[in-house]
Amino acid sequence: MMSEGIMEAMKALNNIKLALIIIFSLVFISYAGLALQGKTLKQMSTNQVDIDEIVFAPDYSTSGTLLVVGEEGGIFRSANRGKSWTQRNSGLVNLVPGFVYHGLAISPSFANDKTLLITSSYTGIYRSRNASLSWKKIASNKMDIYEAVFSPNYLNDKIIYGVALDGIYKSINGGLSWFRIKAEGYGLVVSPNFLNDNLIFSYGGSGLYKSQDGGQNWSEIVSGSIKSVVISPDFISDNTILYSNDKSLFKSTDKGQTFSQIGNNFPHTGNNTIFLPKNFGSDNTLFIHVSDAYDWWTYKTTNGGLTWTLISDAQTFAISPDYSNDKTVFAYLYNKQLFKSTDGGDTWVTTSGLTKKRTKLVMAIKPRLIKANQTVTVLGRLSDAKNKGLTRQMVDFTIYNYGHASINTNKYGRFKLKLKFKFKETTTIYAEFPGSLKYYRSVKKVKIIVRK
8 A cells, every 4th residue: 555655755756747837838829939920800600621732724714613632621713703602522532531532633724625623542543524613533643743734735635744742753655554753852843844845843852853754864953952933934035943941042043043132032941832922023913922831921022022922821822813903812720711802912802612611801901020028908889780889798808829808898899909019920819709790880990019
């Protein structure tokens, strides 16, 4: 039997452990960083599918077609620019946790051939020839291909490239069979003039590589870790290619023979993806989507990278192929919301059709850089359709990676929240109200006041 002294000692030890856990939790909550999102009133919804990819049809400007890939929900398609969505999983199997579909690719001749390709690490490679109405397995995926890239001349040459864990693969029969053409690389881009120049680029941890014969032979043109590569949509005339490492952007105007850094370093470092609108050559607008182990940032520049503006903390991001005209971008946030912007990310609205629960009203307050030892005061007023202040309404505040707070409106519908930050942070505060846009008229005078 255990002695009384030993039992007392064990109790004391457990108390110490509990105290340490509480202290650690408080320190973690105080220290965690704060994410950033848009800056306007939005109707948001909950319980969406987790979206890994957002893919526009090449003819989006006329058809309004785009698709999203969910981790467990499969594929959803919209034919009205994101206003509503229809699940398109016929022929796909094992839509359960762990069986993830990814690498959704759309034929450049989609308007005519209606062809799409998607891969799964577990079940195979699937193709649709009817714009996603149904899918058919056409090959196994022992290669573990996770990204597919169609030849711009796919309608005639039936060439598709695949990126896998062990290198770059190629199919010359529309994805029915594959052979490896390079032993390393986690990304690949194909020249828009592929029919004439057979030019492709592969990139990864060891550098940027160029092939002028469709992938038979390769030459290194840049050494070191490359995170993203894009080819200008006007490559035939401007010969422009851009690549990024973990912090900077580089440009070539001679088909990749030479590169030079453009603009300033990204505000955040990490894995990233470049999104290049067609008119980049004339208006210097592009986007960079950066991620680390826990956070995401989407930055926009309109001056070739001299300055970067944070437009969202989207987990997944994509721009319209006709962005130069429609200014349309989509973003999927960590809180399971798919948003759309038609002004280049300045303001956002939610899409519908991917949710199961009722909508809520959420205000994302304009981002502000908070210095160390500053107090943030959030002021606002909630009103109904007659502009009457709504009393005793609970307002829930969410600060990503930081915590939550709730407060009731007063008899005039006003609310006030104070937050004290110990460390320098860039923050957005989300204020969520029960109900829907049909019930509430507006959230007035919401602003951040910073006091040292």
